[in-house]
Every structure is written in structure tokens, then in C-alpha cells.
Amino acid sequence: MSDTKTIILRKPLKYGKGDAETTVSEISLREPLAGDYEKAEQSAGIYGTSVALIALLSSAPVDVIDQMYGSQIDEAEDFIASFGHDAVRNPARSSDEIVIQLTKPVQITRDDSALNIASLTLCEPTNQQKRKAESAGGPFARMVALISLIGKVPKSSVRALSARDFLEAVAYFNGFQVRRSPDSDD
Template identity: 55%
Template structure:
């Protein structure tokens, strides 16, 4: 799996004015972290989520990213989509509990603290947990809050999760939206 990609612009893009103007020849993308989705969600405004995510992940100002061609934005969107492939099976209801081994363990400190995690213990959230999570903001902020609450880890830890792990946890929670059939052994 490709974990970074550089998109070279067909012609240089300049953002800013006067002495503060900078010219960019490309953007280099990497696998987003959960916190990158949250930041992009907050900054999407008039630009849209994908443009804000490109800016967040690449460090290139959003005004410059906004000048990219549509086909290049779509290339970036396709790159980001790879990290979501296969993480949310829709045909089967999620198990009541699961341990999610992290593909990229979170290590925020050198000592053994609750900020570091190699796996998350997840379970079906209560209505109260879902309600509190929704108060955190948009869908990504709410997902971070819900994972944090259910797994009993700090939000800072969840924000540091790679896209594949974060989206797998989100997919697990989405699996509870699939109804139980009367008479089934689910």
C-alpha cells in the first residue's frame, strides 16, 4: 500500500501576496491521522473537505490547494480513499465487543502512559455515549469523541491514530446501524 504520494502541478501555484507570496510546484500527501480529518472538517468552509484535507496533510496553504485542477483534487481523493477500503463491511452487524489491534500503534510518550495504545477495546456504544459524541461537532469530531469514550483513551490518542485504524473503528460503530432481524441468532 502506498502511504505517500506527490502530486506535481502542471504549472506552479502562487499563494499569498507581496513579500509573503510563495510558489508551490507540488503537494506531498501521506496517510491522514484521525486528527487531520477533524482539522479538515473544521477548515472545510467554502473549500470543501477534500481540499481542506489536502492542505492539512501536505502543509500547503488552503488558498494554494484551491488552485489545483479538479483532476488533481480527484487524484488526492482517490489516494485518501485507499485507506478506507475494506474497513466498513456493510452486510454484517458488528459484534457486541471487539479488540481492535492498531496497524500503527499510537506512541505519544516514551513512558508507559494512557496516551499510548497498541489496541483499543470497543463495544456497542450507549445512546448517552452517542449523544455526547455528537455534541463534539461534525462527523469526524463526533467519531473521535465516541472512540475515546468507548475505548477509554484520551482524544489525543484517537487523533493520533492512522486513517486505517480510525476508519476501522468508525466502521465498527456503523455496523450497529444494521438492524437485527427477528428470529435471528444475532
């Protein structure tokens, strides 16, 4: 799986006026970070989270992304979803605790610091922890807060997680919503 994708626009798009007018004939996307989902959620406005995320990942203005054909938006969404979306959509029942070895360790500082992480140790959240995370905002902001709280790492480190690692943690938490049967040993 590639970390980037370039989409050639079927129709070049323009933005700006006069000497500042710019023509965009392609957009290049990169793998999202957890913080990108959160930023897109916060800045979705009239365009929606998906278009805001594509704009963020491509560094193209959101109104340019809004002018793209629907099939090209779908192509961008498919690329973004390729980083673990299936795990989030099809959760298995989660174990009581898990250690996730990050595919892309977080390196925020050069120092030996709690900001730099190579793994996350997560467990089933208590109701109190879930309530505390709920106050963070939308679904992505809540997940960043919950991972930070349970994993005992700063939110800035969670925001720097690759999509693959972030969505693996999300899938782990979603696995607690899978019902345990009354006759199970769990």
C-alpha cells in the same frame, strides 16, 4: 499501499507577493491521522472539508489547493480514501465487542502512559454514549469522542490514530446500523 503520494501539478501555482512569492509545482500527501479529519472538518470554511484536508496533509496553503484542477483534487481524495474508506462505506454487522490491534500503535509519550496505545477494545455504544458523543461537533469530531468514550482512551490518543485504524473503528460502529433480521439469534 504507500503512506505518501506526490502529485505533480499540471500547472505550477503561486501564492504570496513580492519577495515572499512561492511557486508550488507538486504537493506531497501523507496518510491522515484521525485528528486531521477533525481539524479539516473544523476549518472547512468556504473550501470544504476535502480541500481543507488536502491542504492540511500537504502543508500547502488552502488557497493553493483550491486552484488545483478537479482531476488532481480527485487523485488526492482517492489516495486519502485508500486508507480504509471502503470499510466505512460497506459495513458488515458488528459483533458486540471487538479488539482492534492498531496497524500503527500510538506513541505520544516516552513514558508508560495511557496516552500510548497498541489496541482498542470497543463495544456497541449505549444511546447515552451516542448522545454524549453527538455534542462534540461534526461527524469526525463525534467519532473521535465516541472512540475515546467507548475505548476508554484520551481523545489525544484517538486523534493520533492512523487513518487505517480510525476508519476501522468507524466501520465497527457503523456496523451497528446494519439491521439484524427478526429471526436471527442475535
